[in-house]
Amino acid sequence: MTCERYERWAALAASGDFDSREQAQFEAHLQGCPSCRILAEEFAALTSELSGMKDPAIDPAVYASIRRNVMERRSSRRFRVPLWPLLPAATAAVLAILALCWPTRLQHNIASVPTQVSTRHTVKVIPAARTVKKRQPGIARKMESGQPLVVKMLTDDPDVVIIWLVDKGD
Amino acid sequence: MWELALATIFDPSTGQSSTDVDLIRRAQTGDAAAFEQIMRLHERRVLATALRLLNGNLADAQDAAQTVFLRLHKHLRRIRADDNLAGWLYRVTANVCLDEMRRKSALVPIEKVTMIPRATTADPESEFSVAERRATLTAGLAILAARERAAIVLRDIEGLETYEVARILGISEATVRSHICSARSKLRKFVHAGGKT
Numbered sequence: 001m002t003c004e005r006y007e008r009w010a011a012l013a014a015s016g017d018f019d020s021r022e023q024a025q026f027e028a029h030l031q032g033c034p035s036c037r038i039l040a041e042e043f044a045a046l047t048s049e050l051s052g053m054k055d056p057a058i059d060p061a062v063y064a065s066i067r068r069n070v071m072e073r074r075s076s077r078r079f080r081v082p083l084w085p086l087l088p089a090a091t092a093a094v095l096a097i098l099a100l101c102w103p104t105r106l107q108h109n110i111a112s113v114p115t116q117v118s119t120r121h122t123v124k125v126i127p128a129a130r131t132v133k134k135r136q137p138g139i140a141r142k143m144e145s146g147q148p149l150v151v152k153m154l155t156d157d158p159d160v161v162i163i164w165l166v167d168k169g170d
Numbered sequence: 171m172w173e174l175a176l177a178t179i180f181d182p183s184t185g186q187s188s189t190d191v192d193l194i195r196r197a198q199t200g201d202a203a204a205f206e207q208i209m210r211l212h213e214r215r216v217l218a219t220a221l222r223l224l225n226g227n228l229a230d231a232q233d234a235a236q237t238v239f240l241r242l243h244k245h246l247r248r249i250r251a252d253d254n255l256a257g258w259l260y261r262v263t264a265n266v267c268l269d270e271m272r273r274k275s276a277l278v279p280i281e282k283v284t285m286i287p288r289a290t291t292a293d294p295e296s297e298f299s300v301a302e303r304r305a306t307l308t309a310g311l312a313i314l315a316a317r318e319r320a321a322i323v324l325r326d327i328e329g330l331e332t333y334e335v336a337r338i339l340g341i342s343e344a345t346v347r348s349h350i351c352s353a354r355s356k357l358r359k360f361v362h363a364g365g366k367t
Contacts, residue, residue, distance in 0.1 A: 058217060
């Protein structure tokens with residue numbers, strides 16, 4: 001193992017981030033390698049200086065300012081009513097309303113369908129053969145010759161016309 | 171939210187105290203004084219960590235600290251009183267700062283660091299030397315990749331164990347060791363070069 005590879009160990013040795021086997025191996029190497037020993041001492045000094053930087057001398061007014069700002073913003077937040085606790089109650093209320101209304105609406109719909117259809121849609125059965133016979137003798141001739149009967153059902157909606165073809169053979 | 175997956179980190183120096191447990195319980199009932207007391211107890215670790223992670227930019231670190239404490243307030247009810255609040259705060263601080271670093275991804279000149287001088291020795295020359303060297307190290311932290319910086323700040327400056335850093339950053343211990351090794355090597359070279367890259 002070259003000294004170059006020991007640099008990593010020297011860096012870690014400063015904080016003892018080793019297992020015992022590596023530690024023993026590294027210490028054995030240091031016995032015969034003055035340059036690595038110096039390197040290890042430098043890392044140890046560096047680590048020691050860094051640990052001395054733990055408490056930067058900060059003006060107490062800075063801390064006071066942080067506390068003041070946090071407490072002010074905290075107070076403004078307190079008046080905001082949190083809505084999330086109401087969510088389960090609101091959901092339950094909506095479900096309850098739906099549960100109450102759903103069967104009624106269903107029954108109402110089932111009951112009202114024929115009524116609505118009968119009131120909203122006027123079904124007129126036009127005797128196609130007669131009408132056609134009067135106005136279009138050519139078509140009447142076709143019917144007599146085995147053409148199907150055409151029934152037109154008109155509804156209130158002018159766009160909806162139901163055409164019913166009836167085979168005369170039926 | 172993944173931030174709410176509270177780390178169960180045991181650390182005698184930063185672990186949960188009975189004071190924290192009591193304060194969290196009181197704060198959860200809306201006790202403003204208790205919440206303020208929680209901030210007082212943890213503000214140093216939050217602001218100092220943010221300051222190191224954000225290249226010594228105090229204004230950004232202040233914003234980050236405020237964001238962290240507002241998140242704490244927002245999620246206070248979801249935090250169990252016996253959870254490790256310090257671990258949670260480190261985790262959120264690291265996340266907020268890493269987000270900010272990604273957003274900015276620009277180096278901040280060391281002149282922007284706003285700290286008041288602290289007299290630690292009677293020897294002014296030695297004091298200057300220490301201050302100068304720390305300034306160099308602070309500048310050196312700025313050249314590191316975001317994850318490397320986060321690892322070395324939490325491991326070497328904040329003094330957390332490797333497994334704690336791994337949990338806070340959501341990475342494996344092997345990756346933390348790799349980041350730490352790389353960061354220390356870069357810092358050593360930076361210091362050797364007299365603070366030049």
